[in-house]
Amino acid sequence: MHPDKMYINGRWIDAINKIDVINPATKKIIGSVPNGGATEAKMAVEAAYPAFQKWSKQPAEERGKLLMKWFDLIEKHKDELAEIMTLEQGKPLQEARGEITYANSFISWYAEEGKRIYGETIPASSPDKRIFVQKQPVGVIAAITPWNFPAAMITRKVAPALAAGCTVVLKPSEETPFTALKLAELADQAGIPNGVLNVVTGDAESIANAWQKDSRVRKLTFTGSTPVGKILMRGAADTVKKISLELGGHAPLIVTAQADIDKAVDGAIASKFRNAGQTCICTNRILADESIAEEFTVKLAEKAAKLKVGNGLEESTDIGPLINEEAVKKVIKHIEDAKQKGGRVLTGGNRLTNQKGYFIEPTVIANAKDDMLCMVEETFGPLIPVATFKTIDEAIERANNSSYGLAAYVYTENLREAVYISEALEYGIVGVNDGAPSAAQAPFGGFKESGLGREGSRYGIEEFLEIKYISLGL
Ligand code: ADP
Numbered sequence: 001m002h003p004d005k006m007y008i009n010g011r012w013i014d015a016i017n018k019i020d021v022i023n024p025a026t027k028k029i030i031g032s033v034p035n036g037g038a039t040e041a042k043m044a045v046e047a048a049y050p051a052f053q054k055w056s057k058q059p060a061e062e063r064g065k066l067l068m069k070w071f072d073l074i075e076k077h078k079d080e081l082a083e084i085m086t087l088e089q090g091k092p093l094q095e096a097r098g099e100i101t102y103a104n105s106f107i108s109w110y111a112e113e114g115k116r117i118y119g120e121t122i123p124a125s126s127p128d129k130r131i132f133v134q135k136q137p138v139g140v141i142a143a144i145t146p147w148n149f150p151a152a153m154i155t156r157k158v159a160p161a162l163a164a165g166c167t168v169v170l171k172p173s174e175e176t177p178f179t180a181l182k183l184a185e186l187a188d189q190a191g192i193p194n195g196v197l198n199v200v201t202g203d204a205e206s207i208a209n210a211w212q213k214d215s216r217v218r219k220l221t222f223t224g225s226t227p228v229g230k231i232l233m234r235g236a237a238d239t240v241k242k243i244s245l246e247l248g249g250h251a252p253l254i255v256t257a258q259a260d261i262d263k264a265v266d267g268a269i270a271s272k273f274r275n276a277g278q279t280c281i282c283t284n285r286i287l288a289d290e291s292i293a294e295e296f297t298v299k300l301a302e303k304a305a306k307l308k309v310g311n312g313l314e315e316s317t318d319i320g321p322l323i324n325e326e327a328v329k330k331v332i333k334h335i336e337d338a339k340q341k342g343g344r345v346l347t348g349g350n351r352l353t354n355q356k357g358y359f360i361e362p363t364v365i366a367n368a369k370d371d372m373l374c375m376v377e378e379t380f381g382p383l384i385p386v387a388t389f390k391t392i393d394e395a396i397e398r399a400n401n402s403s404y405g406l407a408a409y410v411y412t413e414n415l416r417e418a419v420y421i422s423e424a425l426e427y428g429i430v431g432v433n434d435g436a437p438s439a440a441q442a443p444f445g446g447f448k449e450s451g452l453g454r455e456g457s458r459y460g461i462e463e464f465l466e467i468k469y470i471s472l473g474l
Pocket of ligand 1: 173
């Protein structure tokens with residue numbers, strides 16, 4: 001159904017040692033991939049480097065055509081890809097299909113955007129000079145991606161990189177390598193030339209270290225946790241690589257007294273429980289005006305209680321399993337900590353013991369306080385604490401009191417309030433009456449320790465371009 005070997009220079013490469021891939025809904029092994037390391041990482045660069053010399057010289061239009069062939073094949077294999085994703089990652093099939101559509105939207109968007117890498121001429125200070133500015137592809141890109149969006153986090157990096165003329169060495173998460181390998185197989189079928197996209201599976205540290213040290217790798221692009229992002233940023237210093245980081249978040253959702261309560265409840269549900277709460281832009285804490293907090297929280301709990309938890313392969317499932325035992329333990333720790341500090345569990349609060357996998361009930365906690373773990377640490381699970389505030393400025397201050405700055409949400413029907421709050425929030429993405437702001441044509445990225453750079457949109461392709469200034473004397 002899907003390849004289970006590494007994809008380097010257009011060939012499928014095996015290794016003696018393997019890493020098992022687990023279905024988080026059943027804890028059963030669904031297959032294994034090669035446990036590659038520094039040797040395979042180097043092999044991939046040795047393919048990507050010469051491939052760059054050719055690929056970067058192809059007209060953007062030709063690269064765009066190949067990207068569109070890849071797009072078509074992904075579209076054709078959407079159901080198969082979604083099933084692979086649900087098996088290895090757990091998200092409900094409907095969400096998995098949605099992710100494939102979203103992932104593919106980066107490919108079609110950048111297939112076009114690659115044709116619009118414009119330069120500039122700047123008036124010179126003397127009559128016998130001309131100043132030209134050109135944009136050129138950076139070179140070989142190392143991409144390291146997480147398990148929560150096994151397809152979209154890959155295409156959001158690979159599509160702009162390839163469209164710009166770069167080549168890629170990719171290490172997908174060890175938890176979700178099959179989606180990545182299937183995407184590589186389809187890229188191969190689309191005719192993306194050998195060495196332009198390479199996928200290495202295996203030991204994260206040895207692969208990343210090999211790429212970090214290699215001066216032929218000119219850029220590192222990473223999505224994952226803030227601690228690993230910091231390690232990679234330090235490592236990139238040795239060869240002064242360019243770096244883009246999409247790291248953790250701790251999204252606040254502010255519900256003001258002027259909000260449409262039902263809209264706010266729906267937005268909070270969409271933002272919090274998608275992917276079982278395992279997205280970096282998931283609402284992590286709600287700040288509700290004290291005058292409407294009771295009504296809002298009761299409605300939120302009622303809706304959350306109706307969400308069906310189960311195996312993502314069953315079409316009726318709303319919330320799948322968490323990725324692994326560690327993830328479950330973290331959410332339980334946050335729930336217990338909140339209870340100890342006076343939080344009231346309105347719904348959920350438990351691990352599901354009638355299921356084999358890593359399941360937790362959707363949980364709503366009222367009376368949340370800012371010193372609770374769930375109010376400061378990224379929970380990455382289906383738990384939502386609701387705290388109250390008295391004034392808008394207090395809400396903004398508390399929302400900004402975080403080392404993270406990825407996404408924030410505001411619910412209000414008042415235009416002035418919407419503008420005032422959204423402009424004051426120290427976050428890269430603000431959803432105003434919108435719990436699902438991601439889109440291929442919009443810039444995604446964070447302030448503060450949530451990352452560096454942007455993905456998606458015309459800004460996203462700039463991350464894969466160098467600016468060259470040509471000074472022409474006449
Ligand atoms: P998550 O919490 O999403 O698993 P991680 O940051 O642990 O976040 O993982 C994201 C990606 O980073 C995965 O592909 C993982 O294998 C990789 N990774 C984990 N540790 C390291 C490391 N020390 N160096 C490089 N990559 C790493």
